[in-house]
Amino acid sequence: MFESLSDRLSGVFERLTKQGALSEDDVKTALREVRVALLEADVSLPVARNFVKAVQDKATGQAVTKSVTPGQQVVKIVHDELIAVLTGEGEPGSLKIDNAPAPILMVGLQGSGKTTTTAKLAKRLKERQNKRVLMASLDVNRPAAMEQLAILGQQVGVDTLAIVPGERPEQIAQRAKTQASLGGYDVYMLDTAGRLHIDEALIAEAAAVRDIVKPRETLLVVDGLTGQDAVNVAEEFDGKIGVSGVVLTRMDGDGRGGAALSMRAVTGKPIKFVGLGEKMDAIEEFHPERIAGRILG
Numbered sequence: 001m002f003e004s005l006s007d008r009l010s011g012v013f014e015r016l017t018k019q020g021a022l023s024e025d026d027v028k029t030a031l032r033e034v035r036v037a038l039l040e041a042d043v044s045l046p047v048a049r050n051f052v053k054a055v056q057d058k059a060t061g062q063a064v065t066k067s068v069t070p071g072q073q074v075v076k077i078v079h080d081e082l083i084a085v086l087t088g089e090g091e092p093g094s095l096k097i098d099n100a101p102a103p104i105l106m107v108g109l110q111g112s113g114k115t116t117t118t119a120k121l122a123k124r125l126k127e128r129q130n131k132r133v134l135m136a137s138l139d140v141n142r143p144a145a146m147e148q149l150a151i152l153g154q155q156v157g158v159d160t161l162a163i164v165p166g167e168r169p170e171q172i173a174q175r176a177k178t179q180a181s182l183g184g185y186d187v188y189m190l191d192t193a194g195r196l197h198i199d200e201a202l203i204a205e206a207a208a209v210r211d212i213v214k215p216r217e218t219l220l221v222v223d224g225l226t227g228q229d230a231v232n233v234a235e236e237f238d239g240k241i242g243v244s245g246v247v248l249t250r251m252d253g254d255g256r257g258g259a260a261l262s263m264r265a266v267t268g269k270p271i272k273f274v275g276l277g278e279k280m281d282a283i284e285e286f287h288p289e290r291i292a293g294r295i296l297g
């Protein structure tokens with residue numbers, strides 16, 4: 001198991017005798033431990049470095065209050081800074097879905113949990129916001145993926161667009177748009193094709209669909225266990241297609257959640273939801289303080 005940051009720091013400060021104010025040396029010693037803790041939590045190196053620098057500026061010279069140990073005080077400063085970086089703009093978990101029918105484009109690599117997340121979010125919109133949702137799969141190369149969305153739709157009681165063999169993704173998107181308008185849907189969600197790697201064809205396809213439906217939200221689904229890779233994927237998708245928010249999946253796993261910090265620090269995109277399992281209810285809005293707690297251990 002990981003040693004928690006609080007444990008590490010209490011060890012460090014036991015060896016330090018100075019009291020009164022946090023000296024530069026105290027802070028430096030403590031921050032070495034913070035950096036290791038961040039790296040162990042899978043935060044990327046440049047992000048960990050910048051983060052530590054920001055904390056150092058805040059901590060140096062701060063008066064040590066009587067009620068807490070210097071170690072606890074540094075942990076508090078680190079915790080507050082984590083929350084500051086993790087918190088994005090807007091209500092966590094809110095989606096722009098005014099002006100019905102509102103298109104939501106779901107993008108991400110194959111296996112990231114995109115189809116599952118599409119169905120989870122559709123269910124949530126239906127149950128919590130009483131929205132009529134239509135889902136459509138654009139993954140024409142993988143009939144099994146289209147079938148999977150239809151099955152999940154039945155399971156959660158959300159309509160899916162009928163599958164018409166031989167259609168191009170753009171045609172499906174157009175048909176979804178038309179049906180969403182004519183059928184009086186509030187939201188339509190497009191589950192775009194995923195591939196194992198980002199390639200030109202994938203991006204061109206997603207961009208063409210984006211231009212047809214003009215999504216209110218483009219949600220990137222990334223596997224939260226993939227750390228730095230998740231951040232690279234996000235930068236690329238955002239640069240080429242434009243992303244309005246991120247869903248981190250597999251946050252039920254053993255990972256310490258460092259990808260969330262790197263994601264926010266590098267892309268600046270709000271993390272809107274986290275996936276917490278395979279079941280259709282296993283999704284919740286992103287809570288910065290929960291992730292901060294996990295990173296600190």
Ligand code: GDP
Pocket residue numbers: 108109110111112113114115116117194248249250251252253274275276277278282
């Ligand atoms: P896609 O290829 O991106 O559409 O990925 P899928 O939606 O088919 O998901 C791939 C696998 O990951 C499936 O077995 C899902 O049940 C699983 N999965 C998706 N989201 C989560 C999550 O948040 N936690 C866990 N543990 N598994 C997930």
